[in-house]
Amino acid sequence: MAFFRPEDLAGTLLSTLGIPPLPFSFSGLVIASMIYSLPFVVQPIQNAFLAINDKTLEAAATLRSSPWDCFLYVVLPLAKPGYISAAILGFAHTVGEFGVVLMIGGNIPKETRVISVQIYDHVEALAYEQAHSLALMMVAFAFVVLTFLYAVQKRQKNESVIGNIL
DSSP: OGGGSTTSHHHHHHHHTTOOOOTTSHHHHHHHHHHHTHHHHHHHHHHHHHTSOHHHHHHHHHTTOOHHHHIIIIIHHHTHHHHHHHHHHHHHHHHHOOHHIIIIIOOOTTTTOOHHHHHHHHHHTTOHHHHHHHHHHHHHHHHHHHHHHHHHHHHHHHHHHHHHHO
């Protein structure tokens, strides 16, 4: 975070490009959260690519498909469930994140305050009822997200079984 201070090299470069400082801003919070959630995004996409059968790619090659066409019209559509899973996991992980949010975004009302920090504020103020309500909403949100993710993965599994039969 100190690397992006207005006095340092990266901060000076950003300000000359007309980009506002990243620390304690919403855009900085989004960028930091995206970087922090990368492992949750990369893993499902990698698994989706690894699950693609080599015979499918060989069949596309025998039909004179260029590598670029094979990637665009065979690999990307087959990996679509991995992208959906990655987006859901990355979003859910980012919503519940506390440390990165507090360190990069701070706790600025109506700008960088998020639910996880709001729960912390309620606990710190001994307002346990509000903290419990927000925590319950976060648990319900996580349940809905995971249910949706499992439904997508089950559908993907069923489609791959049907594809293998055909």
